[in-house]
Amino acid sequence: MSSFAVTPAEGEAHPMSQDRKVKIGMLFYVLADAAFVVFLLVSYIWERAYNTGGGWFNFKGMALPDDATSNLLLALIVLSAVAYAVAHMGIRAGNQGVLRVGLAIALVLVIVTLVWQVRFMGQQQFSTQDGTFASSWIMLNGYHVYHLAIGIFLGLALTIRAFAGKYTTERHLGLVTVGYFWYWMALMPVLMWLMMLFFPAKL
Amino acid sequence: MSAAHAADTPTYNARQLLVPSYLTGAILGIVGFLIGHWYVAQYIGVGHDEAGPNFTEQALVIGYILALVGWLIGIGAFKYPITWLLARREPDHEEDLRLAGAGQGWVRYFRFTTDHKVVGIQYLVLVLIMLGLGGLGAFLIRSELARPGALLYPPNTYNTIVTMHGMLMILATITFFIGPFGNFVVPIMIGARDMAFPRLNALSFALLVPAVVIFLSIPWLGLGQSAGTGGGLQTGWTFYGPIADQTGIGATAFAFSVLLAGTSSILGGINVIVTIVTMRTRGMRWTRLPMTVWGIFGSALLVAIGTSSFTADLFLILLDRVWNTSFFYVATGGNSVGQGGGNAWLSQNLFWFFGHPEVYVIVLPAFGIVMDLIAIFSRKPLFGYKTGVIGIMGVVVLSFLVWQHHEFVSGWAPELRFWYMATTELISIPTGLVFLVALGTIWRGRVWLTVPMAFAIAFLWNFVVGGLTGVFLSDVPADVQLHGGMFVVSHFHFTIVGGSLMGFFAAVYFWFPKMTGRMMDARLGWIHFWLANIGFNIAFLAIMVAGLQGMPRRVADYDPVFATPNLIASIFAYVLIAGVAVFFFNVVYSWVAGEKAAANPWGALSLEWQVPTPVPLENFEQIPVVTTGPYDYGEPAAATPGIEHAAGGEVAG
Amino acid sequence: MSDAQPPTTPPAPTVAEARGSIRRAVLYWAILTVVLELAFILLAPYLTAWQILPPAAGDRSDEINTVMWLFSVLSLPVFAMVVVFALYSASAWGSRARPRAQGPAMLVSSRFIGWWLAISVVLVVFLYVYGLAFLAQVDARPTSNVLRVSVNGEQWLWNYSYPQYGDVGGSELWLVVNRPTTFTITSSDVQHSFWIPAFDIKQDAVPGEPTSISVTPKQLGDYQVRCAELCGIYHSYMETPVHVVTQDVFDAQVANLPPAAPPAASSLVPIQLATSAQAVVPRRDTAGLAEG
Numbered sequence A: 001m002s003s004f005a006v007t008p009a010e011g012e013a014h015p016m017s018q019d020r021k022v023k024i025g026m027l028f029y030v031l032a033d034a035a036f037v038v039f040l041l042v043s044y045i046w047e048r049a050y051n052t053g054g055g056w057f058n059f060k061g062m063a064l065p066d067d068a069t070s071n072l073l074l075a076l077i078v079l080s081a082v083a084y085a086v087a088h089m090g091i092r093a094g095n096q097g098v099l100r101v102g103l104a105i106a107l108v109l110v111i112v113t114l115v116w117q118v119r120f121m122g123q124q125q126f127s128t129q130d131g132t133f134a135s136s137w138i139m140l141n142g143y144h145v146y147h148l149a150i151g152i153f154l155g156l157a158l159t160i161r162a163f164a165g166k167y168t169t170e171r172h173l174g175l176v177t178v179g180y181f182w183y184w185m186a187l188m189p190v191l192m193w194l195m196m197l198f199f200p201a202k203l
Numbered sequence B: 001m002s003a004a005h006a007a008d009t010p011t012y013n014a015r016q017l018l019v020p021s022y023l024t025g026a027i028l029g030i031v032g033f034l035i036g037h038w039y040v041a042q043y044i045g046v047g048h049d050e051a052g053p054n055f056t057e058q059a060l061v062i063g064y065i066l067a068l069v070g071w072l073i074g075i076g077a078f079k080y081p082i083t084w085l086l087a088r089r090e091p092d093h094e095e096d097l098r099l100a101g102a103g104q105g106w107v108r109y110f111r112f113t114t115d116h117k118v119v120g121i122q123y124l125v126l127v128l129i130m131l132g133l134g135g136l137g138a139f140l141i142r143s144e145l146a147r148p149g150a151l152l153y154p155p156n157t158y159n160t161i162v163t164m165h166g167m168l169m170i171l172a173t174i175t176f177f178i179g180p181f182g183n184f185v186v187p188i189m190i191g192a193r194d195m196a197f198p199r200l201n202a203l204s205f206a207l208l209v210p211a212v213v214i215f216l217s218i219p220w221l222g223l224g225q226s227a228g229t230g231g232g233l234q235t236g237w238t239f240y241g242p243i244a245d246q247t248g249i250g251a252t253a254f255a256f257s258v259l260l261a262g263t264s265s266i267l268g269g270i271n272v273i274v275t276i277v278t279m280r281t282r283g284m285r286w287t288r289l290p291m292t293v294w295g296i297f298g299s300a301l302l303v304a305i306g307t308s309s310f311t312a313d314l315f316l317i318l319l320d321r322v323w324n325t326s327f328f329y330v331a332t333g334g335n336s337v338g339q340g341g342g343n344a345w346l347s348q349n350l351f352w353f354f355g356h357p358e359v360y361v362i363v364l365p366a367f368g369i370v371m372d373l374i375a376i377f378s379r380k381p382l383f384g385y386k387t388g389v390i391g392i393m394g395v396v397v398l399s400f401l402v403w404q405h406h407e408f409v410s411g412w413a414p415e416l417r418f419w420y421m422a423t424t425e426l427i428s429i430p431t432g433l434v435f436l437v438a439l440g441t442i443w444r445g446r447v448w449l450t451v452p453m454a455f456a457i458a459f460l461w462n463f464v465v466g467g468l469t470g471v472f473l474s475d476v477p478a479d480v481q482l483h484g485g486m487f488v489v490s491h492f493h494f495t496i497v498g499g500s501l502m503g504f505f506a507a508v509y510f511w512f513p514k515m516t517g518r519m520m521d522a523r524l525g526w527i528h529f530w531l532a533n534i535g536f537n538i539a540f541l542a543i544m545v546a547g548l549q550g551m552p553r554r555v556a557d558y559d560p561v562f563a564t565p566n567l568i569a570s571i572f573a574y575v576l577i578a579g580v581a582v583f584f585f586n587v588v589y590s591w592v593a594g595e596k597a598a599a600n601p602w603g604a605l606s607l608e609w610q611v612p613t614p615v616p617l618e619n620f621e622q623i624p625v626v627t628t629g630p631y632d633y634g635e636p637a638a639a640t641p642g643i644e645h646a647a648g649g650e651v652a653g
Numbered sequence C: 001m002s003d004a005q006p007p008t009t010p011p012a013p014t015v016a017e018a019r020g021s022i023r024r025a026v027l028y029w030a031i032l033t034v035v036l037e038l039a040f041i042l043l044a045p046y047l048t049a050w051q052i053l054p055p056a057a058g059d060r061s062d063e064i065n066t067v068m069w070l071f072s073v074l075s076l077p078v079f080a081m082v083v084v085f086a087l088y089s090a091s092a093w094g095s096r097a098r099p100r101a102q103g104p105a106m107l108v109s110s111r112f113i114g115w116w117l118a119i120s121v122v123l124v125v126f127l128y129v130y131g132l133a134f135l136a137q138v139d140a141r142p143t144s145n146v147l148r149v150s151v152n153g154e155q156w157l158w159n160y161s162y163p164q165y166g167d168v169g170g171s172e173l174w175l176v177v178n179r180p181t182t183f184t185i186t187s188s189d190v191q192h193s194f195w196i197p198a199f200d201i202k203q204d205a206v207p208g209e210p211t212s213i214s215v216t217p218k219q220l221g222d223y224q225v226r227c228a229e230l231c232g233i234y235h236s237y238m239e240t241p242v243h244v245v246t247q248d249v250f251d252a253q254v255a256n257l258p259p260a261a262p263p264a265a266s267s268l269v270p271i272q273l274a275t276s277a278q279a280v281v282p283r284r285d286t287a288g289l290a291e292g
Ligand code: HEA
Pocket: B238, B359, B360, B362, B363, B405, B406, B424, B425, B427, B428, B429, B431, B432, B433, B435, B463, B464, B466, B467, B468, B469, B470, B471, B473, B474, B475, B479, B482, B483, B484, B488, B491, B492, B495, B496, B499, B500, C078, C082, C119, C120, C121, C123, C124
């Protein structure tokens, strides 16, 4: 008895589409990354809850990170996600112009955020050695910067490909899958921001 | 083999074969390391403030990062991302074939090759090397512990050996199913031409290589520091917060290398999951997957979700060491650097949230493989297919809910212990289902006692001892006495060596003919089997006795009351190691001079045995359509185990 | 085909033979279980005398030994079942030759699974409830006539002090027989674990987070405190004596103790900076240590 039959006519056609494969793969990548970030955020809460011996923040007359700048940086990255969404809607409607402009804006916003974020981190009066708050703050923002760097690589690729006319209304898989990452890249600072709101440096 | 493929196989000259290859990767990697290390040491770290970042460590880390980049450039891993970035021509089928190693002979094993079968063999060899080196560690451990007294080396060397043995073995065992078999066998089993993401696949192997190289450099780091002041690695594989911050520079290499290996296994795990979810051929329903696929699937799920927690832990430890953050520094302002406020339990929880699922990562594929082999060699359908799947998946779900059982005496959340004790004991129920299926399948079977079957049976009785000792440990009052002692060591070697390693041996003997085209030598196989099983059981029973007596783990020197069981354990551990040495010899010998294997030497029904040996580049001439399950044995159902190959391959039987 | 063995495969068992074999296997299982149980139950009382279990010198030692005894008694049948059914099948129907026929297509019935699950659930629930009862005792804290001891782990020794006796102390532990004792445990550098095998107690010493555990010593004598958490180079040697004495001896002893040094400010010196003075003199022959 034979377990397997080959029907030559259908030989190559795979039941699952290539697109679904790539989407699920990207989703899992984002999930794994999100899991990593969740553990970093948990570490922040943990250090806050269990901080031993008042080491949470050594105020040697130093200022905490400036709220206004934090909010602005958050707004920039969220705006970038909005621009990305607009670009995506543009190509779905078949409008190459909206796609290109939207992607370019999204990319520029991320670059601006990255530069500003790095400067902001450099401006702080505290360093990694000033207690667990300083450690966690720098660590979380640093990881965010790493995300932004990956985002720049992906955004650059998408923009170049968009200007090369690689995307059509029917086929823009790259845009969809990079989108998963892009929205996650914007969501992560929102989570961070909420953390700082609910578990602030000073109570 | 198909003539069509042979005709358009390209040919290459030496330069094309060598650039890019692992050779250029290694050269650029070394150059990268030297540049990074030298630059930081010469220009950034000069005249730095004692209290500031630790530049000795920073130079090492930057060196490693550049080494990694150099390696990836050198092997050509960045080629595709860059062409994609620049919106160049998409690679066509021909280029894909070239990347898959068509027509490159043995050189393809030393390149960034995407063919899942090449990656599978690469993994197999690397995993065997890791197992050998880990076993060398076991040999050194048992030699030191043979008699009381610090016999052979000072305690810091001993601690380094234990740490490296533990982590190297764990890395090897995490990889040793998903890597070789998940790559080589699973795609063929489900009727696919390759993994879902062949480049990602090649990348995950390419990340493991530098990880292992960096890991093996640990003993040479901090060698200049004398024993009294802490060269080496004093942490144990658990790498808990404060001690990992404190110990010698080897810990930086450890953290970096394990981070890399973790990333590699996350990527590999995702690839396996997506392959199984999306690449099953027509008719390969979820209920027709061989159990091996289920086991590897569950294991990959755990890897993809759980490993992040450990990588986060290692990341924080690296920051603590290199930039003097204070996630785990508990100093209250008394020291010069002014850190403080960190918490040690954070590290434990991040570690064990990964660490517990990780032990099932090791054992789930073995569950699957053992159920598979027992069905095949008993010529019977699985006693309960759904039962087996529920068993595996039940373990997957429960394994995220039990991690605190490693911290029963840590003082963290003692009021939650009743809950973790309950979830831990519950895991015996899905595990028990796997045993039910295995025992029910072998019962009244036409048992064919081959070497792989023998190892599958040995799995059953060895693992049950490990599982039952686990139930002892899950009981809080008993664990208060047993934790941190040799009883725990005995428990997990019974589960890992007696369970997973036996499953691995079974898998190697079973799939070796398909992977290499040659049978493993059966006589050597039986010698290996008896030496390994006798040695293993007596050695670790003796260690269990030492544990009951109250001998702590990770000690270079111990009270003379524990002398007798330790001597017995060492002698029989040598027997075990001799057995595994026979295995290593057998692998090499059979690979070179073994008997040529037929396409389906075991008369198995699953898909990988229906393709010719050696497996052609794209596995199937035509993608098969599956009409029956892999276990359609049994008297009324099937007449003979012989399989007629669908697309004109050899007929086995 | 490669395997041209002679057709030595035994003939397929008939249904009657199969019934017979299940009866035989169950019998073997019963015999093996009884033999193992008898051996274990008869030998168990001597385990302490043969030093296979540490002396039961604390108030909870007997209970923990009972837990382990019960778990062993219940484990042996499970172990015997796996061994007997696997090996019986292999020997009764096994052959080194390639089988020419197939086994019967048996599938598990849901009733069988139901029984299997029911028995394992009952077993697990029983073990759980039993463990839970003892857990309450592990957590119990005595309230009257308590001796309080502060324990501080430090690489690589234990420091004790007695807050009720003016904070005197040292690095040897003195306890009073039959007097409930509560330890408050912490550490000044990395994690250690305070373990007295003879009393069956163990509690991690975590820097910055005091933990506690209680016990009542029941037998006079000298025992060992061991460190059960890898804490650096000399972890193997972090082992100090415990003396269980009468109240009188204890009082005399405490009167002689110097005031304990205040616990060092918690600090984690990178090991490279540690002075060699921090390395305690190991308690045993260290000939093998000298070089290196
Ligand atoms: C492959 C690896 C593996 C596996 C499968 C297991 C399986 C189990 N482990 Fe183990 N464990 C480790 C690897 C593994 N473990 C390692 C590496 C450590 C130490 C890490 C370190 O500290 O360095 C450890 C440590 C460890 C501890 C902590 C000890 C301590 O440090 O104090 C505990 C405590 O609960 C535990 C429990 C269990 C339990 C209950 C199971 C269960 O899953 C077992 C279930 C199986 C069975 C019970 C047998 C089969 C079942 C039947 C035949 C059904 C009938 C049985 C019943 C109804 C009871 N393990």
